[in-house]
Amino acid sequence: MNYNIHFDFVKHRKKFFAFSIILTVLGIVSLLLFGLNRGVDFKAGTTLDITSSQVMDKTRVEQIFKDAGYDISPTVGGTTASARFDKVLTQQEVEKIMEGFHAAYGEDVSREENTVDVELAKELAIKAIYAVLVASIGISIYIGIRFEWRFAVAAIISLLHDAFIIISLFSIFRWEVNLPFVAAVLTIIGYSINDTIIIFDRIRENLRFAKIKSFADLSELVNRSIWQTMTRSINTVVTILFAAVLLFIMGSESIRYFSLAIVLGLAFGAYSSIFIASPLWLLFKTKWPGTAKKIAAAKNEP
Numbered sequence: 001m002n003y004n005i006h007f008d009f010v011k012h013r014k015k016f017f018a019f020s021i022i023l024t025v026l027g028i029v030s031l032l033l034f035g036l037n038r039g040v041d042f043k044a045g046t047t048l049d050i051t052s053s054q055v056m057d058k059t060r061v062e063q064i065f066k067d068a069g070y071d072i073s074p075t076v077g078g079t080t081a082s083a084r085f086d087k088v089l090t091q092q093e094v095e096k097i098m099e100g101f102h103a104a105y106g107e108d109v110s111r112e113e114n115t116v117d118v119e120l121a122k123e124l125a126i127k128a129i130y131a132v133l134v135a136s137i138g139i140s141i142y143i144g145i146r147f148e149w150r151f152a153v154a155a156i157i158s159l160l161h162d163a164f165i166i167i168s169l170f171s172i173f174r175w176e177v178n179l180p181f182v183a184a185v186l187t188i189i190g191y192s193i194n195d196t197i198i199i200f201d202r203i204r205e206n207l208r209f210a211k212i213k214s215f216a217d218l219s220e221l222v223n224r225s226i227w228q229t230m231t232r233s234i235n236t237v238v239t240i241l242f243a244a245v246l247l248f249i250m251g252s253e254s255i256r257y258f259s260l261a262i263v264l265g266l267a268f269g270a271y272s273s274i275f276i277a278s279p280l281w282l283l284f285k286t287k288w289p290g291t292a293k294k295i296a297a298a299k300n301e302p
Contacts, residue, residue, distance in 0.1 A: 056080070
């Protein structure tokens with residue numbers, strides 16, 4: 001099949017590398033200065049999700065919390081209100097808050113209460129880090145076995161790029177990080193590596209029948225491989241992205257940041273698979289000591 005290549009991914013690789021490096025540097029600075037906006041899952045505190053049969057007013061809800069002794073800014077949407085407290089509330093304190101809601105919105109008001117103490121918060125944070133590390137190591141081993149080491153290194157850099165960009169964005173915009181966010185990062189890692197493997201598999205297949213005599217030949221092969229898998233990549237990301245956006249718009253407040261992380265992760269996962277991973281492999285393939293000699297030898301073959 002003849003693929004009409006409209007865009008040269010390899011030619012513009014430095015622009016994409018620069019864009020990713022800028023985002024990475026901004027993320028590092030933000031993490032060093034501000035850290036992550038940890039949710040109740042990763043620090044001691046209580047979360048109250050309150051539901052009423054009536055539509056809630058944000059100003060009125062804030063006043064209810066102020067009357068109970070808490071000057072906080074709750075999240076209010078429709079018939080639900082969500083509040084995060086940096087300390088563990090006692091049952092008496094929770095009941096005092098609920099009395100205000102019952103007085104304002106009637107007795108048909110329910111609550112969902114989640115409390116995390118200090119030790120549990122530390123344990124959850126450590127286990128979350130372990131989960132991401134174990135997943136990354138497992139994927140590294142799999143890629144290293146299935147492909148040559150250059151593919152594996154490029155894939156892992158791309159994978160870490162996606163995870164770190166999402167973490168950086170959550171740090172920069174001060175979005176809340178909780179356990180669903182960790183699940184989102186693991187989901188992003190799985191999606192990103194799947195999309196990257198599809199492109200790498202096509203590159204490896206095309207290499208079997210190609211006569212590479214110059215960097216231009218290898219660049220053309222990478223571009224052709226990306227375009228050959230482009231339709232599949234676009235269809236996959238659009239389908240999943242459509243569901244993720246609907247989940248973000250229509251989902252409950254408790255999974256709002258999970259949905260947001262998935263949406264951003266899908267977009268950057270597709271971006272890194274196409275614009276980062278494959279050009280990185282090309283650089284490793286051509287710039288590594290000894291490779292240039294092999295290409296030169298192939299060029300001199302009759």
